[in-house]
Amino acid sequence: MITVAYITMRLENQFDWFFKGLCEQKKRFPEMAIQLIVVDYWKENRVLNLENDCGIECLHVLPLPSLWQGKHKVTKDNWFTCANSRNTVFVYAKYDYIASCDDLTVLGDSWLSSVLDGYRGKYCALGSYQKAYDMHVENGKLISARVESDGKDSREYLCRINTRISCKGDFLFGCSFTVPLEKALEINGFDCLTDSIGYEDQVFGIRLARVGCKFYYDRRMFTTESHDHVRNNMTVKRHDPVLGESRYKELLNQFRINRSFYDQSANKDCSHILIEVARGSTPQSVWNFFSLRQLRAKVQTGHEITIDDMNYRDTTWYDNKLISEM
Numbered sequence: 001m002i003t004v005a006y007i008t009m010r011l012e013n014q015f016d017w018f019f020k021g022l023c024e025q026k027k028r029f030p031e032m033a034i035q036l037i038v039v040d041y042w043k044e045n046r047v048l049n050l051e052n053d054c055g056i057e058c059l060h061v062l063p064l065p066s067l068w069q070g071k072h073k074v075t076k077d078n079w080f081t082c083a084n085s086r087n088t089v090f091v092y093a094k095y096d097y098i099a100s101c102d103d104l105t106v107l108g109d110s111w112l113s114s115v116l117d118g119y120r121g122k123y124c125a126l127g128s129y130q131k132a133y134d135m136h137v138e139n140g141k142l143i144s145a146r147v148e149s150d151g152k153d154s155r156e157y158l159c160r161i162n163t164r165i166s167c168k169g170d171f172l173f174g175c176s177f178t179v180p181l182e183k184a185l186e187i188n189g190f191d192c193l194t195d196s197i198g199y200e201d202q203v204f205g206i207r208l209a210r211v212g213c214k215f216y217y218d219r220r221m222f223t224t225e226s227h228d229h230v231r232n233n234m235t236v237k238r239h240d241p242v243l244g245e246s247r248y249k250e251l252l253n254q255f256r257i258n259r260s261f262y263d264q265s266a267n268k269d270c271s272h273i274l275i276e277v278a279r280g281s282t283p284q285s286v287w288n289f290f291s292l293r294q295l296r297a298k299v300q301t302g303h304e305i306t307i308d309d310m311n312y313r314d315t316t317w318y319d320n321k322l323i324s325e326m
Contacts, residue, residue, distance in 0.1 A: 001033040001034065001245050002032065002098075002115060003034075003036075003037060003089065003093040003094055003095045003098050003099070003181070004036045004098075004100075005100040006100075006101055007086060007103065008038070008040050008041065008042075008102075009041040009069075009236065010103055010235065012229055013104060014103065014104050014105075014137075014146050017104075017140060018105050018107060019140070021111075021140030022112065023052050023054050024115075025112035025113070026055070026111075028113070029113075029116065032116065033095065033190075035093070035095055035310075036059070037059045037092050038050075039063055039085045039089060040063075041062070041070065043061065043062045043064070048060055058261050063084050064084050064087060064295075065305060066081045068195050068196060068323065069084075069236065070325075074323055074324040075323060075324065078235060079195065079196045079238065080196055080236045080238035082194070082200050083190035083192050083200040084192065084195070086174070086190045087190050087288075090181065090185060090296070092299060096180065097179075098184065099115040099125075099172070101175070102174060102176070103177050104225050104230060105176070106137055106140065106141070106223065106224045107223055108224070110162075110222070111176070111221050112220060114220045115221065118221075119216075122213065122214075124177060125177065125215075126155075126167065126173065126177050126217045127213055127218060127221035128153045128176075128221065128222050128280070129153050129233070130147050130151050130223075131147070131150070131151035131226075133150055133227050133228055150227075155167075156219065157218055158217050160219070161219050163219060163220070164217060164219065164221075169205035169207070169208050169209030169210075170202055170206055171217055172215065173210070175225060176221060176223045179208065183211060184208075184292075185243075185293055186211050186267070186284075187204075187207045188284050189204075189285060191287055191310075193287035193317060194236060196239060196326070197238060197240055197274065197316050198255075200264070203277075206278040206279055207278055207285070210283040213281050215296055241318055241319065242268065242269045243273070246266040247268075247318075251318070252280075255280070255281045255286060257276055257280040259283060261275070261276055261280065262324060263298070264277070269317050287317060289310075290310050295309060
């Protein structure tokens with residue numbers, strides 16, 4: 001029925017906060033089938049207690065192989081490749097509707113019921129969030145926390161608390177969202193064009209809208225993320241290289257975009273190109289030289305995904321530099 005994803009690259013990820021909360025909410029829906037996929041960079045170094053009495057089927061997996069991080073990396077350090085981790089979920093998902101959460105998260109009391117509404121309505125639900133300090137959590141419930149202005153959801157102006165509203169795909173934030181699996185496969189997942197940079201969530205939302213997905217920003221689908229642990233668990237590099245005007249135009253031409261969506265004063269950097277490509281190029285991911293459908297088929301027949309299956313390019317798209325030099 002629903003596959004829930006938990007994405008983590010942190011040693012201290014506070015997984016129990018999330019898992020206990022999910023189990024408690026699942027008890028209200030005993031007939032709902034749930035698969036939980038934990039995509040964990042540290043899987044080979046830790047054992048998670050995934051036993052539960054509420055019928056959640058659990059799977060603990062490594063992210064798909066990457067040149068940017070993990071045991072297959074060719075870079076000197078680990079770099080941000082969240083698209084890769086999120087695509088892992090689409091490869092292993094058992095059910096046709098995905099609900100995803102980041103680590104360090106405590107679920108709000110109506111999170112799962114809001115996910116279920118999205119499943120029934122066949123739309124993408126975009127959950128609201130806050131980032132907090134000094135969090136006190138008991139049995140998966142937030143008891144107290146300190147929230148400052150830098151921890152508030154920038155989208156909350158869209159609607160009142162405990163309501164939802166139709167919105168654009170641009171408002172998809174990776175911290176908490178849902179998506180029909182078939183729509184994710186239709187665009188071939190999160191675009192690896194975002195590797196080392198980020199913005200994979202907004203790019204994904206823009207592309208989903210282009211293939212007909214409907215979106216609701218839902219303040220009932222609420223999560224709280226630990227700001228304290230975010231600060232203490234930074235483990236990857238990321239950047240947003242400035243390109244210059246001539247290189248920017250070259251890349252627009254390379255991706256067959258006739259005109260920029262931004263005015264002349266906009267920054268000429270990689271993050272702006274990512275949005276340009278999502279809006280103006282093909283709706284499908286342009287830097288995924290693999291098929292998620294084929295990877296799913298390989299897993300379903302009992303085979304492992306290898307680095308060769310991913311068919312990665314060995315240079316960056318923005319400056320043609322060897323990834324091994326990063």
